[in-house]
Amino acid sequence: xxxxxxxxxxxxxxxxxxxxxxxxxxxxxxxxxxxxxxxxxxxxxxxxxxxxxxxxxxxxxxxxxxxxxxxxxxxxxxxxxxxxxxxxxxxxxxxxxxxxxxxxxxxxxxxxxxxxxxxxxxxxxxxxxxxxxxxxxxxxxxxxxxxxxxxxxxxxxxxxxxxxxxxxxxxxxxxxxxxxxxxxxxxxxxxxxxxxxxxxxxxxxxxxxxxxxxxxxxxxxxxxxxxxxxxxxxxxxxxxxxxxxxxxxxxxxxxxxxxxxxxxxxxxxxxxxxxxxxxxxxxxxxxxxxxxxxxxxxxxxxxxxxxxxxxxxxxxxxxxxxxxxxxxxxxxxxxxxxxxxxxxxxxxxxxxxxxxxxxxxxxxxxxxxxxxxxxxxxxxxxxxxxxxxxxxxxxxxxxxxxxxxxxx
Numbered sequence: 001x002x003x004x005x006x007x008x009x010x011x012x013x014x015x016x017x018x019x020x021x022x023x024x025x026x027x028x029x030x031x032x033x034x035x036x037x038x039x040x041x042x043x044x045x046x047x048x049x050x051x052x053x054x055x056x057x058x059x060x061x062x063x064x065x066x067x068x069x070x071x072x073x074x075x076x077x078x079x080x081x082x083x084x085x086x087x088x089x090x091x092x093x094x095x096x097x098x099x100x101x102x103x104x105x106x107x108x109x110x111x112x113x114x115x116x117x118x119x120x121x122x123x124x125x126x127x128x129x130x131x132x133x134x135x136x137x138x139x140x141x142x143x144x145x146x147x148x149x150x151x152x153x154x155x156x157x158x159x160x161x162x163x164x165x166x167x168x169x170x171x172x173x174x175x176x177x178x179x180x181x182x183x184x185x186x187x188x189x190x191x192x193x194x195x196x197x198x199x200x201x202x203x204x205x206x207x208x209x210x211x212x213x214x215x216x217x218x219x220x221x222x223x224x225x226x227x228x229x230x231x232x233x234x235x236x237x238x239x240x241x242x243x244x245x246x247x248x249x250x251x252x253x254x255x256x257x258x259x260x261x262x263x264x265x266x267x268x269x270x271x272x273x274x275x276x277x278x279x280x281x282x283x284x285x286x287x288x289x290x291x292x293x294x295x296x297x298x299x300x301x302x303x304x305x306x307x308x309x310x311x312x313x314x315x316x317x318x319x320x321x322x323x324x325x326x327x328x329x330x331x332x333x334x335x336x337x338x339x340x341x342x343x344x345x346x347x348x349x350x351x352x353x354x355x356x357x358x359x360x361x362x363x364x365x366x367x368x369x370x371x372x373x374x375x376x377x378x379x380x381x382x383x384x385x386x387x388x389x390x391x392x393x394x395x396x397x398x399x400x401x402x403x404x405x406x407x408x
């Protein structure tokens with residue numbers, strides 16, 4: 001079961017300039033939505049970040065090329081099949097999908113961005129996708145965000161979406177709505193397995209790409225479930241420019257800071273929902289490292305702890321085996337680390353003080369914290385002013401069961 005607060009927002013704002021359609025194409029799953037079509041207005045600017053995995057999927061290869069060649073008008077997303085590890089055949093099938101979308105909607109193939117998620121190494125059922133396009137096209141709607149959030153899921157148990165309205169000091173109003181998917185094979189190194197966020201703000205293209213890179217690094221690039229970087233990770237940010245107001249073309253624009261913070265709120269929420277829905281997860285864990293010389297070394301320490309199977313299984317068992325946390329800190333690769341200065345706490349309970357067992361620590365207090373569904377680990381390196389935070393979950397029996405049966 002997902003952990004903690006997974007409730008959708010009270011209001012899901014339609015984004016002027018974006019319409020979404022969905023259909024049950026039978027790409028892999030039967031009798032469920034698995035094909036999504038997103039239409040973008042011609043005035044929009046679009047930015048994307050993609051996986052750092054060298055074995056990236058065919059749709060990622062094509063997306064990278066298309067976004068440089070033309071202004072995106074349509075996004076086509078299938079679930080159930082990643083079209084990764086499929087060589088030239090996979091690229092041919094991805095191109096066939098883009099060509100079919102282009103023909104049906106009177107655009108160029110280069111203006112279509114493809115996305116796939118699911119099983120790696122199996123031929124894409126592009127025929128099913130092409131046959132499902134009409135149904136997805138016919139229900140294009142600005143209000144389809146909730147249904148589309150479900151339509152991009154694979155092993156996810158919840159749809160992941162967030163939405164907010166941002167009002168500037170001068171009364172200008174912007175809206176942001178986004179969806180994401182992912183529950184396993186999560187250590188993105190760019191974004192999440194799939195993420196789509198749209199705003200009606202008018203944002204210059206170069207600045208939008210810079211914003212997306214920063215937003216990803218502060219959200220999707222700070223989560224891990226199992227330490228595996230997918231072949232298909234993509235995150236796309238759309239700015240339709242349909243809201244009133246002049247173009248935001250620099251960080252000095254009076255609307256930039258508030259808009260960026262609003263976008264960040266949605267990005268972080270979508271990223272946290274992925275961890276809360278981690279395969280087999282029973283605990284949501286926030287790892288914050290402070291007192292580092294650089295942000296990078298704080299992130300390295302946080303990820304060492306968050307990736308550790310021994311740490312993650314200890315949290316699943318509610319076992320305060322805090323030596324596993326110290327071991328992870330020690331092998332994180334921080335140069336000249338003075339362990340005699342390090343402090344570690346689980347929520348309000350200090351477990352390690354100046355590199356050793358805290359004088360007031362008790363096993364009962366440690367176990368009480370470890371039994372909670374949401375836990376914060378605070379590690380103070382006491383060597384600088386930098387800090388960073390990573391979100392993760394525990395590792396349970398069900399994680400093994402889910403992944404052992406994934407292709408069944």
